[in-house]
Amino acid sequence: MSTEGQTTNEGGGRKAAPYRRPYWLGALVSAMGALWLYNAYFLPQGARYAAIGPGLFVTIAGAGLLILGIILMVQIHRGERFEPQDAEDAAADAPMDRNAFLIALLAVVLPIIIMRPFGLPITAMIAFTLVCRAFGSRAWVVNLITGAIIGALAWFLFSRLGLQLGPFFGQRSNTLFAFLGF
Numbered sequence: 001m002s003t004e005g006q007t008t009n010e011g012g013g014r015k016a017a018p019y020r021r022p023y024w025l026g027a028l029v030s031a032m033g034a035l036w037l038y039n040a041y042f043l044p045q046g047a048r049y050a051a052i053g054p055g056l057f058v059t060i061a062g063a064g065l066l067i068l069g070i071i072l073m074v075q076i077h078r079g080e081r082f083e084p085q086d087a088e089d090a091a092a093d094a095p096m097d098r099n100a101f102l103i104a105l106l107a108v109v110l111p112i113i114i115m116r117p118f119g120l121p122i123t124a125m126i127a128f129t130l131v132c133r134a135f136g137s138r139a140w141v142v143n144l145i146t147g148a149i150i151g152a153l154a155w156f157l158f159s160r161l162g163l164q165l166g167p168f169f170g171q172r173s174n175t176l177f178a179f180l181g182f
Contacts, residue, residue, distance in 0.1 A: 021076045030069030036062030054163075104134035119170030124151025 040062055043055030076082075107130035111123045128147030129140065137143055158165050 022082060023073060023076055025082075026069045026071075026073030026076055028069070029072055030066050033062045033065030033067070033069055036065060038062075100134045100136075103130055107131045107134065115170075116166065117170045119168055120155045120165055121148055121151035121168065122170065124148070124154065 036058055040055045040058035043058055044053040045055045045059065046053045107127045110130070111127050114126070115123045125144055125147035128150060129143040132139070132143040152168075155165055155168060
């Protein structure tokens with residue numbers, strides 16, 4: 001058994017390894033914010049039909065990430081320890097639920113793949129249901145209906161603002177509806 005990084009006290013017992021400050025975490029958050037700000041530079045901040053352009057929200061998110069990354073690095077420098085803490089319904093030493101993590105990851109990645117062919121409402125319905133499942137919900141029908149309502153409402157509101165999100169049911173769905181005679 002290796003004792004590298006651990007020290008022993010005079011009584012022969014071991015003390016905990018020295019705490020390594022995770023500056024990389026704050027740097028990663030700051031780098032993400034800088035990347036968002038860089039990409040926001042190429043998006044219009046305002047638009048003719050509305051005072052708010054698509055680049056404004058990306059700029060706000062990028063600036064927020066950059067500021068939060070800097071605050072995180074200051075906290076780390078001051079000695080703030082980032083250790084698991086007991087929560088209301090979880091113990092700090094409990095292992096990560098890999099299935100829940102993978103389901104949530106699928107809910108994040110899936111819209112990249114299915115948004116264009118199926119449209120925002122169906123994509124939101126599926127992603128919302130997957131996130132609810134990752135948090136332990138088993139009410140599939142309620143989650144599907146809620147996700148569909150949220151997705152449809154978002155599509156209609158963005159359309160009212162003049163933003164084109166593509167067809168309501170996506171490209172492949174519209175082809176299917178045309179084939180069926182709708």
